[in-house]
Amino acid sequence: MKFIKIYPVIFLILLLSGCFGKEPNDISYAIAIGFDKAADEENYNITLQFAKPTQISGGDSEKGGSASPQIVEDVTVEAPTLYSAVNLADSIVSKHFFLSHVNLIVFSKEVAEEGIGDIMETLSRSYDIRPNVYMAVALEGAHKYLSEIKPVLEVNPSKYYQLTYEANGAGGLPKSIIEEFYFMENLPDVDSVIPIAGVMKTSDDETEEPESGDSERQDGGEEQETEKNLLQPRAPVNNEGFEFKIKEYIAGEVALNETNKSESMGMAVFKKDKMVGVFSGIESELYNIMSGEHRDLFISFEGMSNQPVTVLLRDAKSPRINVDIKNKRVDMRLYLESDLYSIPTEDRVEEYVDKFEMKAAEDIEKACKKLIKTAFSEYDADILGFTRKAKRKFLTYHDFIDSNIAEDIKNYDVDISVDFSVRRTGLIISGEGNM
């Protein structure tokens, strides 16, 4: 009788403890996916960037990690959907592609402008793609951006994406993950933004033929780096008070000399699932401040000597937004505080700190209003979700939809008041008026 009880246990131990299906060694882990328009308008050129575990620190090599270009490899195939691309890519690479480690989805500008609703539906329906995968729009093309990824500090490219797009101190980028984007594109009360990824321009790019939708190919990440002349960034200088004298960069224009030519800066504005415009890094900072996603960030304001004064800006409280439907008015209040970090030698901010605070508050207010106006007038997009905030003024969802406020909100007056204060001055308090 005892044996009869033990047999099933032995049976289970022997048969159920193994791996059914695929062994980890049979799997290729994709870490990023890129969507470009194919020559055949109906299809996409889908780039699957996968990690080579043997090259990453702790892999088979037992020598530590390899240099970053050898860590990842790209496969580009032409296919109508993501999973048909995975199918095709499986026949190129010996292993089966597994998408649960994907950290970044990149869309080319053309794909984004045409609409990414179908792709988002696939990504959200998929059980293996995580809902917190980051998204970006690459203005020069998704494949180009991914092929230029050569992390300098990170051995693990997944970590590179995570650190770059988690907005860890990178104020010039909004945070966008597929779950939130899927929500926003299906909601009538808010529009969304996605970070812009770019590739640093070189003189070779000027003469390069535009990339056509070529057929299936495999790009080695091991190609030799050639010397290219880096172009001087062409971004205009901002002479407004907020981020005074900082250039209005968009990804691809920021770095002057880098091994890793891929960079991220600015944001693409989406009206539902279609990209409708672009904002610079400075405007992304403002967006982060107004949406409450802002973290500690160095911001330059215009000082009294017409020189930039740099402060560390942080949220004192979350922004408050109130929508007054009767008077067609949106009131936004921002609570910010700062520490002085960099002051020109001839300037003594400490002596006129009240004036400086007032001026900085005005500059932020002015810049925020300009951004909101541009979003509504040029892109017809409610990126800050004012309509969403108006929902609490209605009793039922039908009342809310019938009010047509989503269309009307762009005609509302937006009033922004900024509560800005300087808290600390670093290790120096200059000026004699502070005794």
Added chain:
Amino acid sequence: MLRKKELTSIIINAIHTKMLLTYPRSVILNSGNAAWIQLLYNFAVALVIFFVTITAYRGKRGLIELADILGGKALRIVTGVLIAVILTLNFVSIIRIFPETVKIVLLQDARLELITAIFVIAIIIGAYAGIESIARVHYLFLPIAGVMLFVFLIMLLPYYDMDNIMPIFGNGAKSIFLSGFNSISLFSDMLLLYVLVPYAQNLDEVKQSGTKGILIGGGVSVIIILAYCLTHPYPVSGEFMVPVYQMARMIHLSSFFSRFEPFFQFVWTILILLYSSLYVYVISCVWQTTFRLKYEKPLIIPIALICCEIAMLPESVINGIEIQHKISISAYPLSFAVPLVYALLSGRRN
């Protein structure tokens, strides 16, 4: 004999298990993100019905024995068959939806038949252990599940957004209070309590266990759906097949902690196995009592297999969910009416 705490644990699990599958979606589709108000309202109505029923109930007899006393063999058989059918209909949807969900989220490469077979074997083993063992495991495991739920809700804190439950009345008062009345079917598992009366020490314990069970089970259900409404905006919230799993997927506390699903799946699977074993055992008991059989255990395997066969009738998961919705709407009035009628008659008889 079942202790009071064990009986309470059974009722808590029986009520809130449906919340772990597709049930929240149907509530959301009806009343939008005011689903939590709808469930709160159902909770209050279920509590009132339970109080009326249990106050009128007399004697420490199950429903089938009561039917026997009141109407003899014929009424006993009619009542017994009716209860068995209601319980089976309540349960078959779980036996279909759970393996389908497991296939979607956990074992994509495994065949549904294999998952269902393993699930049914586990149910049979559980049911063979008997009601005392099932109740004791319920009592032991529920606190673990409670702690897990608490941690889960805390981890979701960064995702709660009050704007998601606005406008406060969702699809309107009519949806919540009229068409929303149907979702009282969540509490139709209370029928189990009246079948299990003979296993309790006395009727007072049944009353206390039932009250606590509805309060805790209903409360947990309202909290789960409120958390879902706070994290998912309407109308997108009505799109996800297994809302609780969707919430578990969204937890991402930077690189520090990002995959809560394994913990969730562990608790989820055990709760559903306990629920299913309980149901198979109780249905076997109902047949045994109805037809005055000597033992209930030989019925466990046939009943589990019949339930499995019925569950597999819908061709796809879409049909399965549709049928489940129709069944729950048509079966729940009987789940409340049968005990209420016998409770009133039992008082008159006494």
